[in-house]
Amino acid sequence: MVTAVSTTEQDRARVVAAEVADPEMPMLTIADLGVLREVRVDHEGVVVVTITPTYSGCPAMATIRADIEYDLRAHGFTAVRVDTVLSPPWSSDWITPDGRRKLREHGYSPPGPAPTRTGGPIPLTLAAPPRDVRCPHCRSATTELVSPFSATACKALYRCRDCLEPFDHVKEI
CATH class of the missing domain: 3.30.300.130 (Fe-S cluster assembly (FSCA))
Structure with missing residues (x-):
């Protein structure tokens, strides 16, 4: 029917x-x-x-x-x-402005712009990519990576050097 x-x-x-x-x-x-x-x-x-x-x-x-x-x-x-569906693959650029605001309000550092890929193989890098990560608590840019993985694979653990608070950063993908 x-x-x-x-x-x-x-x-x-x-x-x-x-x-x-x-x-x-x-x-x-x-x-x-x-x-x-x-x-x-x-x-x-x-x-x-x-x-x-x-x-x-x-x-x-x-x-x-x-x-x-x-x-x-x-x-x-x-x-x-x-x-x-896996194609196109999800990108952190798909997080809405409201979603980014909610992340900040709940103590997460939202991702910056996703890396641009021009096709071909994805290059293997052994170091974490440089990120402009601001503390969601005090907005300081003086932060340090504690661990490239946090409670989930999509987040990294950072610490603010100014307010000393730890926080999760949602990775750019």
């Missing part, structure tokens, strides 16, 4: 999916992060949500998928499918 797709239902589904929180940084939604790529209702009435992980091996993706399905079903959508 083929049903007409209601723009209103598609818009409503997008609002619900866009509000799903990131399980690792719950102050952000998947829309804030740019992980949510598309929400549509297909010709059979199935809500199809397309997401792109921040990393291809991101452990939060299973939870995000389950949360999308749960929230949509809780709002009356009975047929839901979540698709994952």
Whole structure:
């Protein structure tokens, strides 16, 4: 049976999916992060949500998928499918201005511009790329890398040399 797709239902589904929180940084939604790529209702009435992980091996993706399905079903959508796409790969440039503001407000240093790639192989570097990292607490630029990895692979641990507070920096990807 083929049903007409209601723009209103598609818009409503997008609002619900866009509000799903990131399980690792719950102050952000998947829309804030740019992980949510598309929400549509297909010709059979199935809500199809397309997401792109921040990393291809991101452990939060299973939870995000389950949360999308749960929230949509809780709002009356009975047929839901979540698709994952890896191309183009997620970029930290996809984090919205509101998402960057939320990161700062919650003690995270948001990423700077993502590195530009011109094609070809990605060069192997053994040192962390230089970053202009400001302390989210006092806004000082006098910060130091403590560890290239924090609680998750998408963050690095820094410390401010002025206020001495540690903080996570969301990496540029």
